[in-house]
Amino acid sequence: MNYFVKGNPDLCIGCRTCMIGCVVAHEGVKIFQMKPGEYVFNPKLDIIKTATITMPVQCKHCENPACMNVCAVGAIQMIDNAVMVLQDKCIGCKTCMIACPYGAINMVVSSDGKKQLDGSERVVANKCDLCTGIDGGPACIRVCPTAALKLVTEEDVETSVSNKRTAAAISLAQVKEY
Amino acid sequence: MGKQVLTTCPYCGSGCQLYLNVENGKIVSSTPANGRTNEGNLCLKGHYGWDYLNDPQILTKRLTKPQIRKNGVLEEVEWDEAINYTAKRLNEIKEKYGPDSIMGTGCARGSGNEANFVMQKFMRAAVGTNNIDHCARVCHAPSVAGLQYSLGSGAMSISIPEIEDTKLLFVIGYNPAESHPIVARRIVKAKQKGAKIIVADPRITETARISDMHLQLKGGSNLALVQAMGNVIIAEGMVDQKFVDDHTLGYEEYKKTVEKYTPEYVESICHLPAETIRQAAREYAKAERAAILWGMGVCQFGQAVDVVKGLASLALLTGNFGGPSMGVGPVRGQNNVQGGCDMGALPNCYSGYQNVTDDAAREKFEKAWGVKLPKENGIPLTQVPHHVLDVKDEKKKLHAYYIFGEDPGQSDPDLNEMREALDKLDFVVMQDIYMNKTGLKADVILPATAWGEHDGVYSSADRGFQRIRKAVEPKGDLKTDWEIICLVSTAMGYPMSYKNTKEIWDEMRSLTPSFFGATYEKIEELGCVQWPCRDESMEDKGTPYLHKGGIFAHPNGKANFFATEWRAPGEIEDVEYPYTLSTVREVGHYSVRTMTGNCRTLTNLEDEPGWIQMSPEDCEKLNLKQGELIRVNSRRGSVMTRVMPTERVKTGATYMTYQWWIGACNELTVPYLDPVSNTPESKYCAINLEKIDDQAWAEKQVKDSYESIRKNMGIDAAEKGCRI
Incomplete structure (x- = not known):
């Protein structure tokens, strides 16, 4: 099963530390030595606020990803429990962005510095990659001051399902046959 | 060779401890340290707010020579x-x-x-003069003056770590998620530990969102609400009479003044149902221990000191002093505004x-x-x-x-x-x-x-x-x-x-x-x-909470009750200026932004000209869309800012964060002062809103203003451009 990061609206205070943490993890601390216009700032998650809810929204790393299924060039692949965008292959067609029911994909200027043949910027799909390959795992979880983000793994899901079934058994046992 | 230097964060009064990681004489990152208040956590300013020391020249330029x-x-x-x-x-x-x-x-x-x-x-x-003051005057001076009168000491009686162990939090005119994320963390933890939370705020703040009761009162009606709560506590026999008798003065006079402040009487002032006020007062009074936290929503009014004294009086009525996780918390805004005082x-x-x-x-x-x-x-x-x-x-x-x-x-x-x-x-x-x-x-x-x-x-x-x-x-x-x-x-x-x-x-x-x-x-x-902390020996480790055992800091050891008549704000909305404006905080920026405005990632997240928060109904009425530039006018000035429709504010009320130079809301605010503390009424003035038809022109105006600010501030290279 794919892992995913889940936000908790009861803990989230909407401070957006996670969004900067995401960028710094992906672009590296070298951006603090670069000129302000020379690096890209593309958080892979967003804080959403309604009248009653505040929480981070990011890729669910679906088991049957709509984005992957519609990608015409195979730029989205399932790698090691995560749905990954291969920015090198992405042609910026935006189909995945439209297909994702969670709005977890946006289109951004590519951060690898590569340009199109005419020298103009490459625009590619951008989404949570669970900080694959980055020390310490998902940066959003690490920097959040209220512990409002959590990595959900297969084990967590199994434990949760098993706990719920136990609770269900206890409550169902109280119901008499009818 | 790298080194780690332990220090205190320079933003907000939470006092977070962090390590600065230094390589080749330059700060490259920060790491949260296990401080008393932050316990290994930092907000975005603590994590990324050291960047101004590298002088990236985004908003202004570092001074290097007299x-x-x-x-x-x-x-x-x-x-x-x-x-x-x-x-x-x-x-x-x-x-x-x-x-x-x-x-x-x-x-x-x-x-x-x-x-x-x-x-x-x-x-x-x-x-040879006592003419010295600092920006405490425009923030928590009413807390210092009010609490000095009531309790004999103007500071927070409760400690930040104690917040999570209280049974009830009454948060009034304070939005910790924006001003002190690390205090907000304690409030979230208090909620998780089962504390009841009552919020009095005209906006749906993050704390209001997780509260048990949100009193979405009309701006400028704080004193009426606070005295109505006092009225209910007395009328319903919930006063801690022993505490009042043993530790306070002025109760009879207080009782007389708040007598007319029945929930029904203040209903039309606060725009709150009388029954809601009653319920809030009952909850507060019956909590085993309760703490009151407040911020600028109490202090930046022409009647601020009175409200501070009123809040202290609520805590006195219910005997909420003397132990940990109770009392009053005027949470100081800037990193060292407590120190300046x-x-x-x-x-x-x-x-x-x-x-x-x-x-x-x-x-x-x-x-x-x-x-x-x-x-x-x-x-x-x-x-x-x-x-x-x-x-x-x-x-x-x-x-x-x-x-x-x-x-x-x-x-x-x-x-x-x-x-x-x-x-x-x-x-x-x-x-x-x-x-x-x-x-x-x-x-x-x-x-x-x-x-x-x-x-x-x-x-x-x-x-x-x-x-x-x-x-x-x-x-x-x-x-x-x-x-x-x-x-x-x-x-x-x-x-x-x-x-x-x-x-x-x-x-x-x-x-x-x-x-x-x-x-x-x-x-x-x-x-x-x-x-x-009076004794040099290691025995005296300082004082986590004030007024232990109900002994207050006045020479006679007693606290003073206070109540008075409610006054309306100084400038009320009218036909010409039909909306109200309150200044608020931007979580990723600080004060006048000379520091955070020169931090790369913090400006990536939010930059000029800032936003005006408005209700979706008002946006619809004026035909305004999210992100559109708009002109905001008051009797004193006029600025441009962007429209942010949000269900979290009431119709007729608007909010602007005060950090911006182009959308500088203090061009609009009124210099109407509290008579005791001389603090300005930044939370209430009348404005009107003007739609700008030519958005391309407006965008250019904003861009040009930013360039001209940067030039005035001495930034040599304009090529960096500004992302607005």
Whole structure:
């Protein structure tokens, strides 16, 4: 099963530390030595606020990803429990962005510095990659001051399902046959 | 070779501990440390807010050399010239118009407690005036004045870590998620531990969102609500009579005044159902222990001190003092605004809140400093424009202003008036780390070292003394704030010199009984020492909560009740200006943004011209869309900002964050002051909103304004562009 990061609206205070943490993890601390216009700032998650809810929204790393299924060039692949965008292959067609029911994909200027043949910027799909390959795992979880983000793994899901079934058994046992 | 330096975060009063990671003399990142208040957590400013030390020149430019205005133009000079010129001009003005013609500020930000102590000593002993104040005046001065009256001490009675263990939190006019994320964390934890949360705020704040009860009252009605709660507690027999009898004075009078403040009476003032107010009062009164937290939504009103006293009275009625996780929490905004007050950068007291009008205290300081000291209270910060523009008698007017680590040209209300005052003053000294709007009016600029470049002590919002430490060498011809002030003082004929901040701290301690026990060694050893701490021995570890056992800080040990008549805000909406405006905070930015506005990732997240929060209904009525530029006008000024429709605000009310230079809401605010604390009513004024049809033109205006600000601030390369 794919892992995913889940936000908790009861803990989230909407401070957006996670969004900067995401960028710094992906672009590296070298951006603090670069000129302000020379690096890209593309958080892979967003804080959403309604009248009653505040929480981070990011890729669910679906088991049957709509984005992957519609990608015409195979730029989205399932790698090691995560749905990954291969920015090198992405042609910026935006189909995945439209297909994702969670709005977890946006289109951004590519951060690898590569340009199109005419020298103009490459625009590619951008989404949570669970900080694959980055020390310490998902940066959003690490920097959040209220512990409002959590990595959900297969084990967590199994434990949760098993706990719920136990609770269900206890409550169902109280119901008499009818 | 890399090194890690433990220090205190320079943003907000939470007092978070962090490590600065330094490589090749440059800060490359920060790591949360296990501080008393932050327990290994930081918000975005703590994580990424050190970046301004690398001077990326996004909004302004770091000052690197002293400057003197010659023939109208600021010119770089050597330190000797700058110091001697400053001393000469100040002495001339002092001689001609007397010492009270000179005003100075303390600094609630990076400088630290020692520099503030030296500054107030300089103003009092070298200049000979009590005209010293700082930006506490525009924030928690009502809390200091109100609680001083009620309890005998103006600080938070509760500690930040204790918040999570209270049974009920009453949060009024305070949005910790934006102003103190690390305090917000404790509130979230309190909720998780089962505490009830009651929020009184006109907006749906993050705390309101997770609260058990949200009293979405009309702005400017705080006192009516607070007294109605008092009324209910008395009427329903929920008063802790033993506590009231044993520990307080003035209950009968209080009872008489709040008698008419029935929930029904205040319904139309607060726009809240009477039954809701009753329920809130009952919940508060019956909680085993309850704490009240407040911020600018209480303080920045023309009637602020009264509300603070009213809140203290609620806690007294219910016996919510004497133990941990109860009491009152005016949560101080800036990293060291508590310290500025602690050190006596106030017109009425020396360090440790010793009154200048108290003969014994004054004589003690006179003896230590070897000079006669002035007896009269000085001028509060917000009265500076009045004393420059309105006072006609040359001898009673202000002629010089020594502005240390503040930017009144951006942060004070009614900026037009403030700027006019800066123009009219004969002599303006600006001592700072970055060029700012005040600098444009200065006659002398004295460049100082910043947080990260010097040592010292900060006071956190809950009275905690903590060390700040030098991590990197300053770049440029800079001196520490206290060194600069000592040099000016010496040149004026009152010699001052110290070897280091510890020497200053020891002098301060020797004159301040309530801080005497907080030695550098003890702070070093314990990480944090909360005042009062009277004994130098390690036995006295400081005071986590005040008023233990219900013994209050007044000489008689009693607390005072207070109630009075509610007053409406000074400027009410009308046909011409039909909306209300309240200033609020941007979580990723701080104060006038000279620091965070020069941090790369924080400006990536939010940048000029800022937003105006409006209800979706109002947006629809005016045909406004999210992100559209709009003109906001008041009787005092006009600015452009972006529209942010949000269901979290009520129809007719608008909110702007005060950090922006283009969308500078203090161009609009009203200089209507609380009569006791002289704090401005930044939370309420009348405005109108003007749709801009030509959005392309408006976008260009904003872009051009940003470029012109950057040029004025001395940024050489415009090629970096601004992402707006």
